[in-house]
Amino acid sequence: MKKNLILPLCAALAAGAALAADPADPLVVACVGDSITYGHGASARGKTSYPAQLQALLGDGWQVLNFGHNARTALDEGKEWNGQGGMGYRKSPEFEKAMRSKPDVVLFMLGTNDSKPVNWDADGGAGVKRDYAKLVDDFLEREPAPVVVVGVSPFVKKDSFSIREKIVGGELAPWQRAFAAERSLPLVDAYEATKAAAETSYIGDGVHPNDAGYGVIAAAFAAKLRELEPALRKSHAAAWPATIALPEPKRAAMPLGEALAKRATHREFSPEPLSGQELSDLLWAANGYNRPEERKRTAPTAINRQEVDLYVLCADGAFLYDAAQNALVRVSKDDLRGLTGRPGPNNFALAAPVALVYVVDFERQGMQSRPADALKYAHVDCGFVGQNVYLHCAAAGLNTVFLGSLQPDKLAEALGLPDTRKPVFAQTVGKPAPAE
Numbered sequence: 057m058k059k060n061l062i063l064p065l066c067a068a069l070a071a072g073a074a075l076a077a078d079p080a081d082p083l084v085v086a087c088v089g090d091s092i093t094y095g096h097g098a099s100a101r102g103k104t105s106y107p108a109q110l111q112a113l114l115g116d117g118w119q120v121l122n123f124g125h126n127a128r129t130a131l132d133e134g135k136e137w138n139g140q141g142g143m144g145y146r147k148s149p150e151f152e153k154a155m156r157s158k159p160d161v162v163l164f165m166l167g168t169n170d171s172k173p174v175n176w177d178a179d180g181g182a183g184v185k186r187d188y189a190k191l192v193d194d195f196l197e198r199e200p201a202p203v204v205v206v207g208v209s210p211f212v213k214k215d216s217f218s219i220r221e222k223i224v225g226g227e228l229a230p231w232q233r234a235f236a237a238e239r240s241l242p243l244v245d246a247y248e249a250t251k252a253a254a255e256t257s258y259i260g261d262g263v264h265p266n267d268a269g270y271g272v273i274a275a276a277f278a279a280k281l282r283e284l285e286p287a288l289r290k291s292h293a294a295a296w297p298a299t300i301a302l303p304e305p306k307r308a309a310m311p312l313g314e315a316l317a318k319r320a321t322h323r324e325f326s327p328e329p330l331s332g333q334e335l336s337d338l339l340w341a342a343n344g345y346n347r348p349e350e351r352k353r354t355a356p357t358a359i360n361r362q363e364v365d366l367y368v369l370c371a372d373g374a375f376l377y378d379a380a381q382n383a384l385v386r387v388s389k390d391d392l393r394g395l396t397g398r399p400g401p402n403n404f405a406l407a408a409p410v411a412l413v414y415v416v417d418f419e420r421q422g423m424q425s426r427p428a429d430a431l432k433y434a435h436v437d438c439g440f441v442g443q444n445v446y447l448h449c450a451a452a453g454l455n456t457v458f459l460g461s462l463q464p465d466k467l468a469e470a471l472g473l474p475d476t477r478k479p480v481f482a483q484t485v486g487k488p489a490p491a492e
């Protein structure tokens with residue numbers, strides 16, 4: 057399980073969590089399943105698959121992601137009707153994508169393809185049930201853990217592709233209901249919902265719903281999600297707080313002369329996270345307000361334009377340092393550290409818990425009519441912050457390396473920066489690697 061910096065910090069420090077729907081910070085719904093989730097037979101999959109209709113029903117404040125894959129089974133060693141293997145959902149790229157999507161909720165609807173004789177009959181479904189439970193557990197063990205909603209496999213109007221209603225309705229659906237009850241997982245009975253609407257809700261193969269049938273499934277999930285919404289928003293705000301208050305920064309005690317004597321670039325890091333206190337001390341030293349009454353900082357800037365913004369990238373996301381509030385403001389849930397340093401598996405920026413990114417706001421700097429000066433001053437001003445970080449790290453027993461290598465365009469996009477703000481330099485920070 058990944059070690060993270062911010063989540064432990066969050067629990068203690070999360071500032072007033074906003075519980076209202078926020079289009080910029082939606083609840084993420086991962087729809088996991090087979091071709092019925094994918095939307096086979098939908099007239100316009102992007103609009104009429106069940107996940108697409110669910111998105112329309114839920115609206116802003118939700119992000120519904122479709123991780124359906126045709127013919128996939130809960131059984132890890134699942135096969136197609138003709139014996140072709142490799143059909144286990146776990147083996148699909150969608151499984152990895154769903155796991156990485158940081159979902160608040162997983163709508164789990166697998167099992168229809170498991171009713172095929174090749175998957176079910178050898179052991180009467182025992183393997184299917186075992187692997188179904190294992191997949192659910194894999195999602196529940198994510199950090200932070202999503203809510204997994206068990207979607208009972210839809211009704212089979214007509215046996216096709218060797219999918220059998222006698223197994224789906226007679227054995228699988230009752231087991232799925234019992235499984236959800238035993239594990240106290242929320243349940244959406246897509247079987248009952250689709251059976252009730254079967255007359256008008258299927259395409260010719262009798263297995264896949266038509267647009268109306270997908271609408272029935274979407275409505276059933278939407279009702280359950282609305283019911284769960286208050287609890288989901290609460291846990292989302294706790295897991296991904298918009299703002300994290302930092303502890304009061306402390307000044308490093310080492311005399312300046314000693315810190316200067318120790319200042320050096322180091323490229324080996326321990327993956328151990330920095331504590332909230334260590335982070336607060338570092339950021340204050342880097343570019344905090346040392347004369348708050350004058351709104352002036354530890355690093356100088358040309359004409360006091362204070363155009364350098366400090367972003368903090370770590371395993372749990374990316375944050376803007378708000379020096380006035382002594383807080384971190386979340387801008388992404390993604391780990392963007394790999395966009396600093398030289399790309400590749402040996403990128404040491406990934407070994408350290410923190411990557412700082414120096415972003416220059418050229419609008420705030422206000423020198424657009426003198427582009428050469430604008431760039432010169434921007435670079436110098438970043439350099440002062442970088443040297444503050446070097447000296448603080450020397451005094452605080454941390455390792456650091458200033459980086460001209462970074463991927464500015466990708467970073468700008470991932471951080472949601474307008475054209476007027478540019479990532480210019482980065483700086484990796486972490487504890488020294490333990491001695492061999």
Ligand SMILES: Cc1cc2nc3c(=O)[nH]c(=O)nc-3n(C[C@H](O)[C@H](O)[C@H](O)COP(=O)(O)O)c2cc1C
Pocket residue numbers: 319320321322323457458459460461
């Ligand atoms: C503007 C600038 C860009 C740098 N870019 C990189 C970099 O991309 N990768 C790296 O490993 N080190 C980088 N460094 C670190 C230098 O290699 C390092 O400061 C230099 O070797 C001197 O070592 P010292 O800092 O221990 O005195 C950069 C340093 C500066 C000042």
